[in-house]
Amino acid sequence: MSVPFEKYDGAGNDFVVVDADDGAVEDRAAFARAHCDRETGVVDGAGGRRGADGVLFLSLDGDTDPATVTMTLVQPDGSVAEMCGNGARCVAAWAADRSGASTVAIDTPAGRRRAVVEEEVAVEMGTPTFDPGAVPLAGDDPAIDATLDELDGTPAAGLSVTAVNTGVPHAVVFVDDVEAVDIDAVAPPIRHADTFPEGANVTFAAREGDGYRQRTFERGVEGETRACGTGAVAVAAAAARLGHLSDAGETNWVTVTPPGGELGVAVPDDGPARLRGPAEKRFEGELPVPGGEQ
Template sequence: MTVAFEKYDGAGNDFVVVDADGDPVEDRAAFARVHCDREVGVENEAGARHGADGVLFLSLDADAAPPRVTMTLVQPDGSIAEMCGNGARCVAAWAADRTDATTFDIDTPAGTRRAVVDDEVAVEMGVPRFDPADVPLAADEPLVDAVLDELDGTPAAGLAVTAVNTGVPHAVVFVDDVDAVDIDAVAPPIRHADAFPEGANVTFASAADEGFRQRTYERGVEGETRACGTGAVAVAAAAKRLGRLHGGADWITVTPPGGDLAVAVPEDGPARLRGPARKRFEGELPVPEDDRIAGVTGEAALGADRLDEGSER
């Protein structure tokens, strides 16, 4: 049995998209584990393996005003993410490809998010939360620019961490140069720290001329991704909390390896995330009976437009 899919990319975050209406995938966790694998997962028309940062199972109500999409993101480890900023932007691009609308409501486990599609895609991200119960934290006070004693003796020892929930929990660490961080060594001790009872994404940021550069180690992916929308918002929110924002611009630029994202963190409303999102190709994927079944193929839907380096991890 196979299922139709499309591959969408949002500033470096790439997703397999499956229309959940009539969806034959019973074991979504196994489907994601097989097809997101970077070594053996979904391939493009040229036969190059790319995998994905997750599988978006989507259900569109085109008759709602505005059109409404129910979004479920299954991550490469089979877990379900409460929210994904770049994923939500890809959802809006997917819905725009199917309707004449430009505004959409996206239902996620973290709540309903409004998205607007024009040359780029912007999505509301909710209000960033620092309260320990909201992150969540195993503490009574917010974790803001604090050193965790439990990280002593690990590669993350001595780093100051700020914890914020931007749809999912993030541990934000400001450093002098994100490129100098050995993220595969430094991030896991923070991601699994006892301070985060449900784990955390770990986002490193360093100041740049127009904002911040960003690298994120994602919980559920268990590795670095080329972009992370909730991470970009976490950087902006933490920078605002710590007084690291300068000037009065409504939008700041946060740049992960996959490209620029724009983030707004207003005083009196939800954060917003803006950036590119587009379809890359489409095809058919086998529905695995278990995690051992692969054999993935894809047909290009955009002519010569193939996956480039911007959509690889």
């Protein structure tokens, strides 16, 4: 048995998109593990990038105002992510393609997010929080530009971490040069640190002009991705918290650039952050359902 799919890309984050209403995929974790694999997963006929950063299972109600879509992101390891900024932007583009709507409400495990589809796609990301119970952290104090003793003796020793939840937990590390970071060695000790009882995405950032360059090691992917929307918001939120952004706000966008493209982030003092950038369909086809009847 096979299921129709579409492949979307948001500034370097790529996703397999499946209409959840047909009910064909019973074991979503197995489906994601099979088709997101970077060596053996989905590939277009032109021989493009193999695999994906996750599978978006979507259910659209185009009769509401605005159009409403329920989003479930299953990651390459089979886990479900509460939120994904670039994934949500791809969801909005998918819903706009199907409904013709330019405004979309996206229901995620992290709450409802509103998106606007124009030349780029902008999505509300919720209000970043540094509260230790919300990140969550193991202790009672926030981690703001903090060195973690438990990293002593690891490749991450001596690095300062700022912990923030932008829909999912992030450990933000500001460095002089993100390209110089051996991310596969440095990120795992932070990602699995006891400070983060549910684990954390690890995002490295370096100042570049008025913005930042970004690299993120994603929990659930267990490796670096070409872009991370929640990570971009985490960079801007952490920079604002540390006083590095004198002009951040509702109408002042900060440019954050991961390897896959350029994103804009707004982090107002008293409202939800917003994320904007490109999101587009790459190709479509059918994929086999693991364990399904042939």
